[in-house]
Amino acid sequence: DISEYPSLIKGGHNNLQVRVEDREIFSQVKGVNILIALNKETILLHKGELVNGAGIIYDSSEVIEPKEINDNIRLYPIPFNNIIKEIGVQGIMKNNVALGASIALIDYDFGIVGEVIKDNFKRKGDKIIDENTRAAKAGYDYIKNNFKNDFEYKLEKTGKPGRMVLTGNDAICMGAINAGCKFYAAYPMTPASSILHFMAAQERRFNIVVKHTEDEISAINMAIGAGFTGVRAMTGTSGGGFCLMTEGYGLAGMLEVPVVIILSMRPGPSTGLPTWSEQGDLKFALNASQGDFPRPVLVPGDIEESFYLTQVAFNIAEKYQTPVIVLSDKNLAENHKSTDKFDPKKVTIDRGSYADPADLAASLDTTFFKRYKYTENGISPRTIPGMKKGIYTASSDEHDEEGSISEDIDVRIKMMQKRARKMDTLAKELKQPELVGSQDTDANADADITIIAAGSTKGPIKEAMILLEKEGIKVNFLQIVYLNPFPSEKVAEVLGSAKKTAVVENNFSGQLADIIKEKTGKDVDKRVLKYDGRPFYPEEIFTAIKEVVTHG
Template structure:
């Protein structure tokens, strides 16, 4: 009997796949189990194949695991696309009638559960989309989930719409009963109920949203682009409650410029986009840097180049965010690796942006942005905000002449004055400028101002935390990575440990300024270093080499638009050793 399982549902877009996946996850959460969701969908509203994975575990789980224990096939494509993902002792629930299943394609140990979804829906006068709740009922019957839980989640989902609740409950029950009546043998995977101390399920983007709100975000401007759009949706919903102006601007160029304007006026402001939108923002990124403006930008990567694969994942934008915009300037690039880090590091990003008066990029990707995972409650206690150096009218009255870009600052940060403050009038300038902000092209002034801005890097390197090794102290394998690959690596480490292979993991969170000292040390001490990234050329490995001269023993790279699955990493490590 196994209690950890992977459930997957597939069907055409528009069949309520995501919605039923979310309901499934919520039921697991309520039973005290940990889940990780993964939503595979094409860039379409109708048509095309959708699939939703839910990995369920009795202990914390950090990414989607394979193989699939129970596959629900609402259409034929779900069989052809996903049959190879199935466990040998897994099961397939399929829409009996429209979906034909050839027994010979599966090992004998796989259980097949034909359920006539269409007929059941017809008999109960339901709508076609309700095949999804029939499948939910059927799945839960097999997995030993009491029907009351199904009913409760339907009531939660449809709130007070009594008729909708009633018809959905009827259909879920019909699916549930069909399994109970026709398949008496117990399925090899069964729910094990645990205590639920109030954990939550949410996505990386929701982590960013709540981190931003908690940090005092007052202004958000953006243009929709997958996978950044859910940040816009969520913040728009909270705009009234938390007094945040959320503006859907005409394009990304406007989005970033509006955010810069708001930040200049003194509020905490943010924008976000995918790589394509960020490309449009590139010129203003440099403007914010030379004008020394606080700015937080979230870049949610998807595979490119250009439109690429809009709804899939990748880590191909690392070099892009590090180098976007003309010439050189200090910037922060922070890559959270899970939902909690999204929440925590977004708060940090606002502090850094104001403290250093420079752009801060939060680098995430579709896998982290849109995958939902169970996490412990956020730390919602008040946190002291660092608003940076801002002079008041009183402080200004004690100064002979206010210099916006005073170079006599050892940390590289000259105090700001917010517009509206008496005696603080000045020019902020995208032209190279002198200390007063006036346009200035003299060679000594140029060098002085460049050097002042770059002093922020040295200051930051003193302050930002070094990356830390997680896992076994003496390890055969040291993984090094950034961002969302954290999940697959942590899961792979669990499996390697079971096979007696010791490993540890260095997640580089701050990619700029780069913590070269610590990373160099880890490389020198490690037995074998394996860099893991979702891109074609090993951008992180290249960055490490640039900063430390170190080269990893192996690179595990993936660039098919899918996230890493732990077994892919485990298999490669076993080949290496």
């Protein structure tokens, strides 16, 4: 589904689009088959999205003039208020009357609705479950008893195994918990807020410390403190909150402390469009805080990747002793998608290099532990508080191998090089992006165009590729998962061999295209951009790519 709501405490126009197919789907599409309108404003705002033969379920007290609706649209007026009074339930439950009506319209089994209502309201008790169920059944019966069963669009059971329905934030939390995260600190900021809600709901079950801090500065510093003690720690925010975190982000880089940061993007600048979506923080994530230090940035493109890449982020953070950013956006973070059950054993936990307590205890060395020892791969053995003979100084200033503050020229050069080597080592270990054809088939050797993208644009791109294939246009897709270290060689290879190339991204300037040019020295042929706060629709990508292929 895809939800849209204004930045208001209460009121405003809210809408939720749900798409169902008998195949795996990857994004929302244009075109509405059933419009459930709880007020006339909804009809006026969305009537242009209705397809031929679509139906509108609406309150019969609203007057709809024939000129307001196309002739090929079917109207299903329902007396919501009368039904609510007749069955003796609260007025707020008329949305479930509409839900039941929509299920009847598509001729689906009402039993599943009752199960969903029971599951959603089980904490509120049997009375609330009963009232909501009766409201939905009343709407269902009204359609069945008052309209012919000839609506064009039906829904049938497929008989396929059940799937999970999750948001990207749900998947991130599940990935963090599976990775062994034991500390989460955050200040609520849309669209990352639901991570805090999820983790707080699970803290006792999984023995996690969850802190709702007074601000984002406290959040990241608490997470750094937890990481310093050897606990897998995470924080989450959006662009404005990450602005406050940047000093702490640099501190983690200097202290070489592992911490995972979920940066869930929304449109800026400043508070921008708080409840809408954009990919405008790519460069911010790559360059936040001052100076040079390892800044791994991972960009999941769907629900599954949100689960698995969050675990990879924890491994990178600990193995390479550095803060790691997982870059998401509102479209991925808050919208639901069905998915198969995750494999909890797919990503093996890697806690990185720790000093051996037995070796430390047996050591005759009475000096401080060389926590920042110069090593070939840049990764130094690590100790945590309480390890005998593992003491060292942890300073935000430049320091020597024992952590003591130093302004020595040679020390500075060696330390900068040591930290940088970690990224070189990481780059060699990461999986290179894979060039694929439509529906994840092998890449087309003679593709007309190659699309490059990162993040949640993956879904609508995959849908657009299906549409393009039907038009005889062969398309390859290269998804960038690791924004840093950037897969420069692979991207340069693809740019050099493709007939035409296009980058699809949700921002004004084409930040990913800029990064590609910076890292490879090559520019793409077309930047397909959208920056109105809404995610791409496949139809928009289809039109843009077809234009590039046809007319250049």
